[in-house]
Amino acid sequence: MSFHVVVIGGGTGGLSLAHGLCKAGVSVAVYERQRVRTDRLQGFRLQVNPEGSRSLRECLPDDLWEEFIGYCGEPDGDTVLTDVQLNEIMRVGAPPPAHDNPIGVPRAISRTTLQRLLSSGLDGVVRYDKEFVHYERQSDGRVRCHFADGTTTTADLVVGADGGNSRVREQLLPRAERVNTGIFSTGGKFPLTPETVELLPRRLTEGPNAALASHACGIFTMPFWHSRPDEEDYITWSYSTSASFHPPRSAEMDGEEIKDVVGRLMTGWHPALRRVVAESDPRSAIVLPIYTAKRVRPWRTENVTVLGDAIHSMTPFMGAGANTAIRDAALLTGNLVAVHSGQRELLDAVRDYEAKMLEYGFTMVRASLALANMFVSESWLLRDVVKSTAKALSLIPPLKRKLLTP
Ligand SMILES: Cc1cc2nc3c(=O)[nH]c(=O)nc-3n(C[C@H](O)[C@H](O)[C@H](O)COP(=O)(O)OP(=O)(O)OC[C@H]3O[C@@H](n4cnc5c(N)ncnc54)[C@H](O)[C@@H]3O)c2cc1C
DSSP states (O other): OOOEEEEEOOSHHHHHHHHHHHHTTOEEEEEOSOSSOOSGGGGSEEEEOHHHHHHHHHHSOHHHHHHHHHHSOOOOOOEEEEETTOOEEEEEOOOOOSTTOSSSSOEEEEHHHHHHHHHTTOTTTEEOSOOEEEEEEOTTSOEEEEETTSOEEEESEEEEOOOTTOHHHHHHOTTOOEEEEEEEEEEEEEEOOHHHHTTSOHHHHHSOEEEEOSSSEEEEEEEEOOSSTTSOOEEEEEEEEEGGGSOTTGGGOOHHHHHHHHHHHTTTSOHHHHHHHHTSOGGGOEEEEEEEEOOOOOOOOOSEEEOTHHHHOOOGGGSOHHHHHHHHHHHHHHHHHHHHTTSSOHHHHHHHHHHHHHHHHHHHHHHHHHHHHHHHOOOHHHHHHHHHHHHHHHHOHHHHHHHHOO
16 A cells, blocks of 8 residues: 655654655655754763664664664673762673674664764655644545644654654643653763773773662763764763752753752762762753653544654653664554555554554653652662662572563
8 A cells, every 4th residue: 555654753763763664665754843953962872772773673774774883882881789989789790792793782872873874865755944833634534734834744644753842742642741750860971081081990981880879869870982983982970869959940050050069969979970070071061850751541543643752751761762762663664564565554553553652662651760760769768678679689690680681
């Protein structure tokens, strides 16, 4: 069956879907409001987990997949949970080297590089400076999309991949909510050079570290070693706490103020953790209020649907939002390819996609919110229980593996 898909939003999920559909010969066009991504997160890297890699492999043509692998950093070292004096509580072993298993291990890639790779090979498919405003259903059942510049386009299926503040979702599911968790994450980048590496304990330069304070906050650090000479090495840090511990106007602070506030909140912590914040590049410092989607019940399927953050936006605590958006793209691609080859009806394919996507998407939303709440919990008891459980797990490696391996 021949049909045309319009994707609103050329981010990670929307572009992955476009590649998957193009590869299979399905007619698709992406409408993206920006020519260049300008959000400050673009300066950071993205963790791609095995599920994200597998899905990306399904969507991308071979040459882009090879390029993606070439740009990924080496897999992380051991992940360690410590207290804020860097005393180890629990260690999760590093995955094996990636050369013979590029899909099975978590990898990191620069967001800018991933966006560039995903945008390439789609000439004539992606239209920039196209801000979607609303859609309307035509009498023939097709959907007409309206853009801010007054133009319109028509599709057999519209996919809203337009991120957390999705206008497609607003119109399709007006009761779906995305709420502020009351958690603030503050982050930045500490440059790794031969000189600065000497100033830090190996724990912080060899793998991810979550340092949990005894009350209401913690800091997560992650070293990124370059995979190519044209990329810089750094540690990203992310200090999280509940809003009551942040100054009220923290969203407006500049880089130096952010570092200053976080530095004061870390008084008495291990000097290396304080150094990572104090000596980070002020231009990289950001404050993010953390949002999460509320559970959405299944709706009556029509020829408008949503993927990625547009439906299941989650806290960044599991590094899973982009991975889940790519997973959506791969699942929807597979279902639409079956429609293209005449094996399935369009609405049946979309319905099946929505049922599965809601299930795994909101499982991740719940899990990442639980982790976020645990990280900033003001309950001494809960934090003690978490630390004691982690310590106990460390003593029983097979049990730890069983509980922590997806
Ligand atoms: C601090 C932080 C760290 C994170 N780290 C990770 C990580 O390591 N791993 C991970 O998997 N996830 C991570 N995430 C989550 C991840 O960034 C998002 O889940 C992911 O970008 C969602 O992809 P998407 O395609 O759904 O939306 P987006 O990437 O947000 O793309 C949406 C696109 O739609 C466009 N758009 C919006 N409105 C319109 C409109 N009206 N008309 C046309 N276009 C429009 C936007 O310009 C944008 O290009 C992190 C998030 C944060 C905040």
